[in-house]
Amino acid sequence: MASLGKATIYDVASAADVSAATVSRYLNTPDKVKPETRERIRAAMEELQFTPDAYARERARKGFARIGVVTPHFPAPSFVQRVKGVAKALEGSPHELIIYTVDTPENLEHYISVLPATGRVDGLILMSLHLSDRQIESLHRRSLEVVCVEFENRGFPAVTVDTVEGGRLAARHLVATSDGPFAYIGETPPAGVSDWPFLRRMAGYRSELEVQGFALADEHVSTGAYSMEEGYRMTAELLQNSTAPRSLFAGSDLHAIGALKAAAAAGVAVPEQLAIVGFDDIDVASYMEITTIHQSLEESGRVAVELLLAGLAEPGRPIRSIQLPVALIERNTTRPRR
Known part of the structure; x- marks a missing residue:
């Protein structure tokens, strides 16, 4: 068996009792892999700590990062405005923004399993997503920088509102x-x-x-x-x-x-x-x-980027969460105060 953290796609295939082509299919088009096979591959990747490729390490060396935003309800207006805040915060920086939309629990499970393992992203911003304990532990084991927006998940920085x-x-x-x-x-x-x-x-x-x-x-x-x-x-x-x-x-x-x-x-x-x-x-x-x-909404996206980039620059820094205020905006669907 390969050393932990040094496993190849072939080691994963052997541990899951599938072909390397099936592992590749799981990484790229998971909907074309049977659910029971997906679970075997996911478990094998976890056990072997299948790690990012050389390209991901080269990005880190050059100060370039891929920032992934995982969000449901896209393109709902509130999420679009949050993503707009993320994009504005990354303007002029050497970082690339990639958006992943979640439609089903299986879809979220795939992202949590595959994105850290393949090195496609260097950090994740999770918007309004509740993670299971197993998913949280999986991300912690991968040492992937994660920031949560609106919803707090144990052990990760978060940007919330009251x-x-x-x-x-x-x-x-x-x-x-x-x-x-x-x-x-x-x-x-x-x-x-x-x-x-x-x-x-x-x-x-x-x-x-x-x-x-x-x-x-x-x-x-x-x-x-x-x-x-x-x-x-x-x-x-x-x-x-x-x-x-x-x-x-x-x-x-x-x-x-x-x-x-x-x-x-x-x-x-x-x-x-x-x-x-x-x-x-x-x-x-x-x-x-x-x-x-x-x-x-836009501010929450901007603050999330600040927390994520700070974590990438200084891994292991104390977890910091920020709660943004709310305010009543009076318009025409309510009467003036009596």
């Missing part, structure tokens, strides 16, 4: 400018994930409503996919409720846009009959005059 405070700000504003019942729509969290950003937004919203003497009833909470269409569906269903809401906090501006369309279709005037607050402050929210919770 989403709980964002929920509180939404509740305070709706209580001050509108009436109950109060409702919430947002993205359904992945199975087993308790600290999903949308859950934290709702938790801040619910807790502040309680402080103000109001409640967020379960019948006024709806979750679904991250899209305008789902925002429309969830809001339309809430408006058909016998106790239809008068105030709505949407966990994203995409959901808020869908909510606006659903209100119009139902003949419900905004903000007179339904006040709406979104979250993110994407560019289109300003154009559509949506009251929303602002988070610094």
Whole structure:
């Protein structure tokens, strides 16, 4: 067996009981390899600590790095604005930006397994992705520099926003400018994930409503996919409720846009009959005059690059995480303060 960290593609093939061509296919087109075979190859790469090639080491020697951004929901506006911040931060630098989009858990598993092993990237920025303990350990064993954005994963620097405070700000504003019942729509969290950003937004919203003497009833909470269409569906269903809401906090501006369309279709005037607050402050929210919770999307991308480049320049430096503030932006989907 090859020495750990010095294994070749042939060693991996032998350990996984497949051909070298199959390993190559796994590295380049994993969807063409059977799931059980993919798992054998992944395990063999982990066991042998299959390491980057000479080209990756040459990039490091010359001060040139490939920065990978792994993101779901692309091209959702909030992620596009974050990536824009990453790109701006890398302008004029000798670093190349590569974007990888995640559509399925298997897709994420492939990136976590293959990218560090093949030397395709020198550092990763993970946007809004929750990693399993095994995936976290795998990245740590590879000593790959990783920075997380929006979602914290154990042992990695992170750039987050105070989403709980964002929920509180939404509740305070709706209580001050509108009436109950109060409702919430947002993205359904992945199975087993308790600290999903949308859950934290709702938790801040619910807790502040309680402080103000109001409640967020379960019948006024709806979750679904991250899209305008789902925002429309969830809001339309809430408006058909016998106790239809008068105030709505949407966990994203995409959901808020869908909510606006659903209100119009139902003949419900905004903000007179339904006040709406979104979250993110994407560019289109300003154009559509949506009251929303602002988070610094481009800034989060820029700060993530700073943390990643600092880690590449000084491996082993103390882990540093940064929380960016949020702010309420008042526009036309809520009434003026009373």
